[in-house]
Amino acid sequence: MRMSRLAVATTAVLAAALAAGCSSGGGSTGTASSAEPAAPGSAGPVNLTYWTWAPNMDKVVAVWNAKNPDIQVTISKQAGGDDAAAKFLTAAKAGNPPDLVQAEYQMLPSFVAADAVADIKAETAAIKGEFSPGIWGLVTLGTEGVYAVPQDSGPMMLYYRQDLFDKYGIEVPKTWDEYAEAARTVREKDPKVFLGTFSSKDPGSFAGLAQQAGAQWWSISGQSWKVAINDPATVKVADYWGNLVKEGVIDDQPYFTPEWNKALNDGTLLTWPSAVWGPGVLSSNAPKGKGKWAIAPLPQWSAGENHSGFWGGSSTAVSEKSPHRAAAVKFATWLNTDPEALGLLVREAAIYPAATKGGTLLGDTPEYFENQPDFWEQATRIAATARGFTFGPNVNVAYSAFKDAFDKAVQDKSSFSAALAAMQEATVADMRKAGFQLAR
Amino acid sequence: MATTAVRTAAHRAAPRGRRAYGIAPTAILLLGAVYCLLPVSWVLVAATKSKAELFSTTAFAPGTGLLSNLADLAAYRDGVFWLWLGNTFLYAGGGALLSTAVSTISGYALAKYDFRGRNLVFNMLIGGILVPAVVLAVPQYLLMSAVGLADTYWSVLLPQILHPYGIYLARIYATAAVPDALLEAGRIDGAGHWLLLRRVALPLMLPGMVTIFLFQFVAIWNNFLLPFIMLGDDQKFPLTVGLYTLLAAGANQPSLYNLIITGALVSIVPLVALFLTMQRYWRTDLAGGALK
Incomplete structure (x- = not known):
């Protein structure tokens, strides 16, 4: 008797749960069945969900929604970075990913490897010309397919404290040798001040500097991958910073920490090799430096060269499982190539658009850089010199190996090229374990 | 001398x-x-x-x-912070209530009814205490996805209702606080199981229930991983996950430290208030435990 009562209770709970499940499941399949691309006159609008972390994206999307009653987009703002990628991959595996997702360029290959994003080559054939070949390469991954529409990019440049450079009598360094010399000079003039810092927590920044030096960490030939994280160009970059850290003329605290913010604010840190999105970070984290920072091209490895790399940048990808692929691509295309949308992205989301014509929409100099009225002209000129490389399918593994190995190297003041070798080894081992074919 | x-x-x-x-x-x-x-x-x-x-x-x-921080926080994305606060109340309040109800009834049954498999059930629950909730989050997500409940309020509420530690506490408390003789007397007077539970056991177990409620309320209020994995829709986020979107704003966006810190402060105010109001039950409970 007791048992049967228990059974009744359990059944009731289960039934309630199932009913709730069915009703919500029914709701979503209901919208799914009205999926067929928003042909005029079809039953009801298409509803797309879009995971992004760019600020104010809801305002940009509101403009689209007002104009396109047939394709309504709902923004769901997520935490950005590596967590976002892991969460998207989990959702895709479980079968309920969003229709559209913001994908950082370095994460896109892992999405492709997991079959989480759709190949949208046919739908995007018309907009290929809107982007520079270098940026387009980041969404084709050097293959025949197209896996996303580029949204923003992060060409790197040197941010420096103009006023304090004058105070200490330093010229803006043209080469990395000059940069090292300037670092020593600063230490002599004021032992509390550093010219720069090496961050062992920001593999993206290091990858950008390696790109500048001409590195190619991953490449595909035929069916097999080649991993060359410790190629001569990257070794050169690693040892350069390693020696400066060992010598003690460069600080070793990571970026984006409260201590780092403080150093930017009180003028004890004079430069930051960063990307074009730097003004947002500086104005928010170092409000006291307003009107004192300026930009210049990154120092070069040999005088007369003119190269830069990319740090960050993302694209808009469409889920493989999305039942509304055509509508989703239509929205992604509008968002990243339509002049009105690009203008909104620049103004509201504070991004540097990847589309070539985005350069003309940048408008006013950022308020923080009022001392440098030609900020955007400079930035656009530098952006044209940036070169990237193909990212591999396990950037997350490589990046966390970077953090582990370089953290330790910074702490022990040991060899950075040895840390780089450890990063290469961890990356290769992981790819082999995951079953990728590797070229010798 | x-x-x-x-x-x-x-x-x-x-x-x-x-x-x-x-x-x-x-x-x-x-x-x-x-x-x-x-x-x-x-x-x-x-x-x-x-x-x-x-x-x-x-x-x-x-x-x-302070005032401008609060104003910024209230204005952030048209006041989404208050929505998150409301969601957190729903998850923590609803989850803790349901969890307390389940824990109390199970703990009472395990303590006062002798049935076959009682120790097996209890030992399995004790084993459940040893499994950290963190380990279960991803399997729970896959299960919820399979029944179509992922990204719903239920996906965060349901996994937090069964709380082995709460059941354990309730059993211990019921053993100590509800005398067998009292139940026996009730039975002789003709009271059924339901009446015994409602009129005899529950009033005696109230302090223990408050303890379980507070434990669960705080645990759910502070839970990050489960809602982070379960929820995709930022309109359903609780405070923990919502504030995290301000912190991890992507590599190229600054973290909104001011809003995060102010948000964290506002989010502990209800917890402090809850503890202050529930304190007397809490104290009764501890004293009660010491006497028995």
């Missing part, structure tokens, strides 16, 4: 010794209090700092920006 001297010395020494013995725990507890309260007081102070002050003034110097 000598003996009295000794005796008085001993008399004098005894209270002194007891006093010295009494200072040590107090000192340790004070240290513990400072250790726990220092970060909280930092949050309190840091929330008053404006953007410019946050990273430039010394840690415990009060700032001038």
